Amino acid sequence: MKIAHISDIHCNYGTDFNEKIFDKAASMVNKVDPDLVFISGDLTTDGLLSEYELAKEKLKNIKGKVMIVPGNHDERNLGWKLFPEFFGDTDFIQTYDDIVLVGLGSSEPDKDDGRLGRGRHIKIEEGIKKKKMTVLGFHHHVVPVPNSGRETNIIEDAGETLDIILKNEVPLVLMGHRHVPWAVKIHKTLLVNAGTFSCNRTRAHFGNTFNIIDIDENKIEISVVNIRKEKEMKMIEFNISNGCCTNKYYD
Numbered sequence: 001m002k003i004a005h006i007s008d009i010h011c012n013y014g015t016d017f018n019e020k021i022f023d024k025a026a027s028m029v030n031k032v033d034p035d036l037v038f039i040s041g042d043l044t045t046d047g048l049l050s051e052y053e054l055a056k057e058k059l060k061n062i063k064g065k066v067m068i069v070p071g072n073h074d075e076r077n078l079g080w081k082l083f084p085e086f087f088g089d090t091d092f093i094q095t096y097d098d099i100v101l102v103g104l105g106s107s108e109p110d111k112d113d114g115r116l117g118r119g120r121h122i123k124i125e126e127g128i129k130k131k132k133m134t135v136l137g138f139h140h141h142v143v144p145v146p147n148s149g150r151e152t153n154i155i156e157d158a159g160e161t162l163d164i165i166l167k168n169e170v171p172l173v174l175m176g177h178r179h180v181p182w183a184v185k186i187h188k189t190l191l192v193n194a195g196t197f198s199c200n201r202t203r204a205h206f207g208n209t210f211n212i213i214d215i216d217e218n219k220i221e222i223s224v225v226n227i228r229k230e231k232e233m234k235m236i237e238f239n240i241s242n243g244c245c246t247n248k249y250y251d
């Protein structure tokens, strides 16, 4: 199974959104022809109606099945009321072939901080009970992300969340928010952040990126696609059966 993991699109009529990069990136995603596209939040910058309309319009350029959770920016200025109108449930459990995707809204209205809370922890446990490979997806991060600046906004209940994830050996967690691609294996779990797809606020030389995730029953491979350079680079390879993991992206 192939998933395109996109994050932090930041549709906006100010300086945040790079429409040219978005259009290029959308056609690159379509070329990859993923089974599923997962967007881990921040489709807008200020949660405004005009930005939601723009995001809805732009996402029509990405073909196939797309699943979306909101980010902190999407919940600003009553944007939390607009998200379900435009993109459906903020929390969901969806089964695709061999995986169960549990999508969770980690944002609170008008706050940059993230939190899952007991209700969403129960949802994670419900997903795990489906007895397929569980993939979790939400906007904020659960551990600090290197090269993304001074640590802030990690989910408040990161400890409790990690406990559920690690105890149940959830193999894959997909996040965004920090505008930097990164992956780390902890115990038997791969924690993966996608960088920003089309926001001008990139960090140093990371540029605009998205992740391609190849999953089979024994192995998960994550590659990062640099949109401007049209270059794909393997970030991490995680062998689920023997726990071996190699991370080359920062070599």
Ligand SMILES: [Fe+2]
Pocket: 042, 071, 072, 073, 139, 176, 177, 178
């Ligand atoms: Fe964010």
